[in-house]
Amino acid sequence: MSDELHRRQTDHDKLVLLEDKIVQLIEETDNTRDKAYLLILMKINDSMISNTTSINAVSDKIKEISEAFNIRNIEHDAILNRGKGWRDILVWVLGGIQALGIWALVNLNTELKDLHKEQEIQKIELTQHIAAEFPQLK
Numbered sequence: 001m002s003d004e005l006h007r008r009q010t011d012h013d014k015l016v017l018l019e020d021k022i023v024q025l026i027e028e029t030d031n032t033r034d035k036a037y038l039l040i041l042m043k044i045n046d047s048m049i050s051n052t053t054s055i056n057a058v059s060d061k062i063k064e065i066s067e068a069f070n071i072r073n074i075e076h077d078a079i080l081n082r083g084k085g086w087r088d089i090l091v092w093v094l095g096g097i098q099a100l101g102i103w104a105l106v107n108l109n110t111e112l113k114d115l116h117k118e119q120e121i122q123k124i125e126l127t128q129h130i131a132a133e134f135p136q137l138k
Contacts, residue, residue, distance in 0.1 A: 015049045 022042045029035055 011052060015045060015052065019045050019049070 019042060022038055022045060026035055026038045026042070029038065
């Protein structure tokens with residue numbers, strides 16, 4: 001950045017020196033035609049100095065806006081990355097909860113089947129016991 005500022009200042013200084021030289025030539029010359037050309041040249045030089053100053057100001061403002069925009073983008077990306085990190089954590093937690101839920105349902109189903117089998121066995125045993133104790137109920 002300092003190289004850019006140095007270059008700008010050097011360009012501006014060159015234009016100012018050129019203006020001083022033109023003023024000196026105007027004062028030294030006696031020919032009206034040469035004075036007219038030198039006055040036109042001085043006016044062009046003044047316009048170039050003004051133009052250079054304006055362009056430098058616009059360039060500075062554009063750089064300022066660009067830097068602010070880049071900072072905003074970096075902050076925005078950081079927020080998005082944090083959100084992605086939380087999303088990944090949430091996905092893993094919900095996946096774990098689902099896995100535990102499925103495991104619990106499978107175990108519950110297995111236990112219910114075992115209870116149903118035990119109940120069927122007890123029902124058969126009770127039926128056999130009743131049939132053995134009370135043969136007349138057949």
